[in-house]
Amino acid sequence: MKLVTFDGGRVGRVDADDVVVELDAPNMRSLFEAGAVPRATGRTFPLAEVRLRAPIVPRKLFHTAGNFREHEEESKRVGWSHKINPWIFFFQNVDAIVGPDEPVVYPEHLTSELDYELELAIVIAKAGKHFGPEEAEDYIGGFLVFNDITARDIQRREMESGVFAFSKAIDTFCPLGPWIVTPDEIPDPHDLAMELRVNGEPRQVSHMSRMAVTIPELIAHFSPLGYAAGDVITTGTVSGVAGFDPNAASLYLRPGDVMEAEIERVGVMRNPVISWKEAHGEPAPPRPDWAPVPGV
Numbered sequence: 001m002k003l004v005t006f007d008g009g010r011v012g013r014v015d016a017d018d019v020v021v022e023l024d025a026p027n028m029r030s031l032f033e034a035g036a037v038p039r040a041t042g043r044t045f046p047l048a049e050v051r052l053r054a055p056i057v058p059r060k061l062f063h064t065a066g067n068f069r070e071h072e073e074e075s076k077r078v079g080w081s082h083k084i085n086p087w088i089f090f091f092q093n094v095d096a097i098v099g100p101d102e103p104v105v106y107p108e109h110l111t112s113e114l115d116y117e118l119e120l121a122i123v124i125a126k127a128g129k130h131f132g133p134e135e136a137e138d139y140i141g142g143f144l145v146f147n148d149i150t151a152r153d154i155q156r157r158e159m160e161s162g163v164f165a166f167s168k169a170i171d172t173f174c175p176l177g178p179w180i181v182t183p184d185e186i187p188d189p190h191d192l193a194m195e196l197r198v199n200g201e202p203r204q205v206s207h208m209s210r211m212a213v214t215i216p217e218l219i220a221h222f223s224p225l226g227y228a229a230g231d232v233i234t235t236g237t238v239s240g241v242a243g244f245d246p247n248a249a250s251l252y253l254r255p256g257d258v259m260e261a262e263i264e265r266v267g268v269m270r271n272p273v274i275s276w277k278e279a280h281g282e283p284a285p286p287r288p289d290w291a292p293v294p295g296v
Contacts, residue, residue, distance in 0.1 A: 001037070002267075003028065003142065003180040005099070006050040013037070014179065018047040028056040028180070029230035032125060032141050054099035055144055055180045056123060058232040061092035062222050063148075063168070067236035069212045074244040086212055087221060092234075093169035100178035103274040104149055106255050107170055109284040111151035112294040114253040114273070117237035118196035118204045118261050120189065121146035122215065123180055124231040131223050136216035139227065142180035143189060145269040146234050147196070147261045149173035152243035152252075153292035175261070176232070177269045186265050189215055193264040194238055198257055204240030208263075211235065 002014040012020040065088040125141030155167035196204040242251035255275040276284035
């Protein structure tokens with residue numbers, strides 16, 4: 001089953017004939033909190049005629065990284081400042097979430113190195129704490145596509161102290177979607193092809209089988225922090241990011257670019273990149289004193 005949020009925050013499921021069946025739930029998080037799919041309201045809409053929103057806005061977004069060793073290997077090509085070990089963790093800014101077809105705003109007063117990171121994300125089905133990998137599958141409520149937009153120049157400065165978060169938490173830097181696919185449609189989430197394209201050109205091409213840890217291990221590892229129903233956990237990106245390419249300057253995102261993040265069986269999430277002025281109707285604010293200077 002594909003669960004969607006659409007048109008002003010309504011919740012629905014997508015039937016096989018591309019019809020959205022509205023469900024009687026105030027929002028997607030409450031659907032998971034209830035522990036069961038609510039009844040249909042009787043209203044239906046053609047999928048092509050609704051505007052999909054971010055499927056869910058969690059209470060907590062557990063952002064993990066370093067779980068694909070190929071990403072660590074590619075970092076060595078450019079002498080990245082720190083090792084990319086498994087189990088890197090921080091909380092994402094949920095206010096930065098945008099949905100399918102919503103723009104990523106280029107904040108040119110903050111960064112000149114805007115990058116992409118394709119990831120599989122998991123919705124947590126129920127509240128829980130302190131459990132092992134053998135119980136973790138019971139906590140999987142669904143899967144969706146995540147594009148971890150990153151300001152690489154800000155990230156490099158953050159990592160001088162060994163931590164980072166700001167570089168990934170700026171407004172619109174958290175595209176999530178296009179829908180939540182329930183586990184019954186994905187028998188093995190480790191057997192999924194992955195591809196991110198920019199303007200139709202493949203940039204990241206990989207496979208979930210290349211994770212160094214399993215999804216149950218990942219979910220169990222962070223369970224001491226406590227999950228609520230509807231929380232989201234990300235699984236880390238694959239190789240092919242712009243910032244770890246010797247030709248990074250020519251690959252970073254610019255206004256006018258269009259990203260397509262695709263994971264087999266889960267879906268395709270499309271997001272354009274637009275300028276600050278296009279988004280806000282006025283020039284970007286002055287560059288803060290702490291912001292990286294382009295080319296420095």
